[in-house]
Amino acid sequence: MKNAVGREIPDQLLGEGKEVYQGKGYMDGKYFQKATPRTRRYETPQESKIVQSIREACEKCGAHDGMTFSFHTEFREGDYVASMVAKVLIEDMGLKDITVAATSLGNAQDNFADYIEQGKIIGVQTSGVRGRIGEVISAGKLKTPAIIRSHGGRPRAIETGDVHIDIAFLAVASSDCCGNSSGIGGRNNCGSLGFAIHDTHFADHVVIVTDTIVEYPNLPSSISSIDVDCVCVVDEVGDATKISTKEARMTDNPRELMMAENVANVIAANPYFKDGFSFQTGVGGPSLAVNRFLEKHMLEKGIKMSFALGGTSKAICDLMDKGLVGRILDTQDFDQGAIDHIFKNPNHVEIDLSEYANPANKGAYVNKLDFVVLSALEIDTNFNVNVITGSDGVLRGAPGGHPDTAAGSKCCIIVTPLTRGRMATVCKDVVTVTTPGDCVDVLVTDYGIAVNPLRQDIIGYLDEAGIKHVTIESLQEKAYSMIGTPDDLEWEDDVVAIVEARDGTILDVVRKIKPMELD
Amino acid sequence: MKNAVGREIPDQLLGEGKEVYQGKGYMDGKYFQKATPRTRRYETPQESKIVQSIREACEKCGAHDGMTFSFHTEFREGDYVASMVAKVLIEDMGLKDITVAATSLGNAQDNFADYIEQGKIIGVQTSGVRGRIGEVISAGKLKTPAIIRSHGGRPRAIETGDVHIDIAFLAVASSDCCGNSSGIGGRNNCGSLGFAIHDTHFADHVVIVTDTIVEYPNLPSSISSIDVDCVCVVDEVGDATKISTKEARMTDNPRELMMAENVANVIAANPYFKDGFSFQTGVGGPSLAVNRFLEKHMLEKGIKMSFALGGTSKAICDLMDKGLVGRILDTQDFDQGAIDHIFKNPNHVEIDLSEYANPANKGAYVNKLDFVVLSALEIDTNFNVNVITGSDGVLRGAPGGHPDTAAGSKCCIIVTPLTRGRMATVCKDVVTVTTPGDCVDVLVTDYGIAVNPLRQDIIGYLDEAGIKHVTIESLQEKAYSMIGTPDDLEWEDDVVAIVEARDGTILDVVRKIKPMELD
Structure with a gap:
């Protein structure tokens, strides 16, 4: 079926509430029931939520095959946490059929490309797909089409229930023992945690990953301890030189x-x-x-x-x-x-x-x-x-x-x-x-x-x-x-990625590229 | 059935997930699916959410018989908003079978007592019941038992779905045209809006009521415009002399x-x-x-x-x-x-x-x-x-x-x-x-x-x-x-109020008091 920007959307992607893009403002005024996490009641006081390893955090949160894990990219090209966690989930714990829901993915998550090729990561939902991840997805190695969403489309998809996050692994600059977290106050600072906050309200479980534990309560905070299950301390959350750049020089071109x-x-x-x-x-x-x-x-x-x-x-x-x-x-x-x-x-x-x-x-x-x-x-x-x-x-x-x-x-x-x-x-x-x-x-x-x-x-x-x-x-x-x-x-028929419009309708698809024939 | 503090809880109040109080920590570790609002998608830009009257806000949010409306009490004994809104809902719009979910109720909401006696307000869920409201409830005038909750029990009840708020009417000191709201910056300031914030995430509709509109964006804010349907300007949100007291004098008793x-x-x-x-x-x-x-x-x-x-x-x-x-x-x-x-x-x-x-x-x-x-x-x-x-x-x-x-x-x-x-x-x-x-x-x-x-x-x-x-x-x-x-x-059999423990079990009931017989 052709959509409002003239793109042919395969019928098998439609139905069950999925429609083709109909133009700006199509969803305005519609009501929906917000999605919701299934969370644990922590009625009895705990002194601390600090765990000894990422693996312990994963086990406490019941990580298992088939789950959806989320990551954010405030630490940009310097992020260590997403790749570190994926390694534990897949190489140490042997999990499979994993879906990744990230605010973006790039060179810092290069090992995801391996896990896609191995068939361990079977779903990817993200804004950005750069580096090797983009290449393996374009080559048709991911089991299900990647879903590409805008920064506004992501919270929309979470709230409408299009994606449900089982465990969010959130890198922060500093945290206290209970998970009050900030993008500053640590050894590797990223500033705003705007990409991380929304997940804390909608994920079933939230694991904070940091290299800097500060005194309780770490306030004002960007992430509230009431949404955090575990706090995990690692050596470094990222490579400071790649997290922030010096001020971009004004172009003289x-x-x-x-x-x-x-x-x-x-x-x-x-x-x-x-x-x-x-x-x-x-x-x-x-x-x-x-x-x-x-x-x-x-x-x-x-x-x-x-x-x-x-x-x-x-x-x-x-x-x-x-x-x-x-x-x-x-x-x-x-x-x-x-x-x-x-x-x-x-x-x-x-x-x-x-x-x-x-x-x-x-x-x-x-x-x-x-x-x-x-x-x-x-x-x-x-x-x-x-x-x-x-x-x-x-x-x-x-x-x-x-x-x-x-x-x-x-x-x-x-x-x-x-x-x-x-x-x-x-x-x-x-x-x-x-x-x-x-x-x-x-x-x-x-x-x-x-x-x-x-x-x-x-x-x-x-x-x-x-x-x-x-x-x-x-x-x-x-x-x-x-x-x-x-x-x-020249394309093959296989759809390797779906580009969702911000309202959740389908704007376009990306197909598998035909391998170039050398003359 | 007797509970853990030895109180006899009538069987008809139990069942459907309602249990008697079993002691501290009984609910710890249990999982639950969080409740969730049904909200409108505002995809198309709006310049302003300001409405001309409380009635217009009520109509925009689809106020009708049988709904649950929420209020907060940061403006304490000086609050004008709850009584003002109830008057519009009941006297102007003629609504009935109303349930009120408030952080507290007291003398500032005296007209609620009339509406209870008239059978218009049929349910009350609150922490405090003071003044005439307490008297009419104790006299058995409210159609269903009032539910008394602690400040922690209220958000728990909202999140577990024990109470669903259709429209939250939230008094604030200042707001911009889109609902970014604060407890300061206005003519009548209350400081913290800690009692109001949680409702904005769980009510289907949110109406901000203020006497001071400030320039957009009113940031930093306590309430975010992304949760607000309407902004309503009134002459005064409260009586400043009753909102805050001068510093309480240290006792010399x-x-x-x-x-x-x-x-x-x-x-x-x-x-x-x-x-x-x-x-x-x-x-x-x-x-x-x-x-x-x-x-x-x-x-x-x-x-x-x-x-x-x-x-x-x-x-x-x-x-x-x-x-x-x-x-x-x-x-x-x-x-x-x-x-x-x-x-x-x-x-x-x-x-x-x-x-x-x-x-x-x-x-x-x-x-x-x-x-x-x-x-x-x-x-x-x-x-x-x-x-x-x-x-x-x-x-x-x-x-x-x-x-x-x-x-x-x-x-x-x-x-x-x-x-x-x-x-x-x-x-x-x-x-x-x-x-x-x-x-x-x-x-x-x-x-x-x-x-x-x-x-x-x-x-x-x-x-x-x-x-x-x-x-x-x-x-x-x-x-x-x-x-x-x-x-x-001396009590009659009728239960006029249920005291919920903070975990949602029943801690005690209040029965109708026997009218005193004069000798």
Whole structure:
């Protein structure tokens, strides 16, 4: 069956409440009964919940074959905990038929790829699939299709019962003996625990993993001891050098600076750019540079930002310290500057993934977002964006908060160079749709700006401001004229991953890539 | 059927999972599936959730006959919101067969008594029943027996599904247009919203009622907008003069001071009185004075308190400011000094009722409590305590956190004068058991100290410290010799209230009192 972004969804994936994507807002107003954990009553006082090993924690929580285990990725590429726990579950305890529900997966969980190949891990539910995990899934080694969800889709799926977490293993920087936990106060700090908090309310069992035990009570905390079964102390929860980076250097690539300046100009041309506006952007490349150009416009206009949302870098903390930002609502910290900032300023507030982006709660923060600036691996002439599969069709990306902020914001701007190496970024059909075109408003490239024709209002604002723009088709043609028309990828029938829209409908599928035949 | 404190529980109240009280720790280790709300998906952005009237909020949330509505009592005797909402539901909208689930009820909700008499309110679930509400319930006017729960029993009952809240009406000091709410920042501040927070996670619908709308986002907040359906602005949420009192003056009654000093001496004689000990006490009478004598012992011994728990007064904030208390874990604020203190010091932390005292979560703070000092209306020779019914058998009290802190703490001290007016406080059988004797360790009166024989360890500590103590029977005999043996109360068969133990079993029942016959 074809869905609202024109993708053919195999019938066998539908039914039992699973539908194809029907467009933005389709689920709005529907009622549902929230899912719920099955938990143990700890009526009798315990002095401590500290266990001697991960294995002891697993046994206390009744870990067995067929369970779903969750992990978070606040420790990013430096995380030791997910791979460490999986090793205990599979190699030491011999468990099988395991499903992994993670906020993301990447190189730090490389051993998961082995367990997938061995058939021990049979299910993967995640936002990101990078590194070897992406390769083995794309090669069809995972027993069931991986389920790719956005950061808002994850808490939605947990609350609607699409995924039930048996045991959550949550890496934290510091904990007391009873599980009051924080992303700071330890040897390896990550700042916000926004990716971890929601699981503590919905998992049957919660195991805290830390390298730093502090005095009871470890308050204020991000995770409350009332949700924690066991606390497990390990040597190191992560590699500090990979958890946070030094402040990302502002790009000096003139092409990126030009795109950033154009993004800021587009923002400034909108009527939403007024005192109290809200804003989100990523790190790296032109995104970070947008902050600098935006600051200029804010100072010129004499206005301040009400709140900055999402993953946080030192750049936005600096804007707050200059008095230009009222609140930072922080789901994860990208650099040491943000980690040092978060709990020192009461206006730099940690929020969890449901507060951030869940389309099934009573109003996530993305719904109050004026502007979001996002990148893309590909964007097609229907403004559909792909951030999950490479030009070779292999899983190597992460939707993250992309589809959520795009849907919630008043103005979603994609910034990307027209081509990357031999690949046309603006194309006729993206390999995989991860953010539907009805949520994307403006595209800024190094060869021009295009506005989604659905947004005639924004076209008017740009015209009024004298900002030139072209059709997205002309950008695609320009790209093809530079690189050549890309060859179609060749797929087998097997679905290796399902891309869920944030509301739980099916947005696209990723099929097994045909092995390349060498001539 | 007789329960573990010797009370006869009518068979018709048992079955369907309802059991009689079996003693402390009976439910420990049992698993249960948490209850869950049925909530609306707000996928499409809304600019604001502000409605024009309480009635509009009720209609938006589908208020109808037979529903259960919840209220909290952080605004104490000054609360306007519960009575205001009930008036709209019953007088304006004509609803009937209503059940009220409140953290407490008292004089501020006097109109509830009328609605009970009119048969509109047919169920009451609460901790406190004071004022006219207690009188009409005791007179048998409520259609179903009232259910009396402790502060920990309430979140337990909500999570086990014993009570399902259809709409929670939550008074707050300030809110933004989307429902991020706080107990400060308004015209009428209450400080901690610890009594309100838990309902927001388990009620189908949540209506915020405030007199102060502040700029979005109102962060840090106690209640998150993701749980809020409507925000309703009223003229005043309460009477500021009754919400908080000025700092309670330290008693100068020599009898009360002597009892307070003896309580502090008992605490200091215990081995738990060491650096990092934890402590809870109430306000008023000898309780507040305990702080002063305890300070003396702490300074002498050179030790500090790890955390103070529960309802908070300026006295304990002052101890923190002197560097003698590490953390205050605050469920409600008793005076203006505590309200002014709570969000200014990051170590003065708001906690909700589940974190405080829920015996069905994974370890509430009461379970880490070393000492609690509590009052009593009556205590009997089995150390059973009554804090709900007066000597006339009429409902006029509140268990609050009494049974929870008694059960969780290492040493529970009851402080009470031996007699009050013509009533013996220490008696053979309390009118109603609200805290079972197996949770009560020491009794301090103005005529001597008694230790529960279950606690031979504490008897040893007191002997070692040279603190005299007597049997509780001798105190009871002394009381009867002073006042005379009390007449037995005369009851009818009808049960007007069920006193649930914190674990959900039935601890006692209150029957309809026989109308007094005038000679």
